[in-house]
Amino acid sequence: MATAAIVDLFSRFGASAKTKILVLGSWEASLLEDRARSLHIEHVSLTHMFSREISRQPHSKNEAHEAIALAVMRRWYFARKPDAGFLLTEFPATLLQAKVMDEWLEVRDESLDGVIVLPDAPQSLVNHYHMQGILDPYLV
Numbered sequence: 294m295a296t297a298a299i300v301d302l303f304s305r306f307g308a309s310a311k312t313k314i315l316v317l318g319s320w321e322a323s324l325l326e327d328r329a330r331s332l333h334i335e336h337v338s339l340t341h342m343f344s345r346e347i348s349r350q351p352h353s354k355n356e357a358h359e360a361i362a363l364a365v366m367r368r369w370y371f372a373r374k375p376d377a378g379f380l381l382t383e384f385p386a387t388l389l390q391a392k393v394m395d396e397w398l399e400v401r402d403e404s405l406d407g408v409i410v411l412p413d414a415p416q417s418l419v420n421h422y423h424m425q426g427i428l429d430p431y432l433v
Contacts (some may be wrong), residue, residue: 320409334378
């Protein structure tokens, strides 16, 4: 049943290889990875990227954690091909990260194709993307 929901979820996106989607909230990563691969888009998880970076850093407080998360994601974002699609999970996780992501999109003259809101998504992020008019309130 979960697989059918994922298929339906992505079915409305046209040129799948260029689709850019944010997922706000927690979701089982294995379900997303399989679907992202079938759409030929990269599934990017902050946890996976962050774990590689954090092993090189001393334990730190929240501000340092935020700075490392932004640095890791900035490196990924600007290293990818501009027309490459992605399914981004676990980022943005804060309003600051969402605003920074907006700036990155603007710099590269890109836009999101959708934002998927899951039940545990932070309300500040839901409000942010709702105000931008790109929120896809697809609750799973």
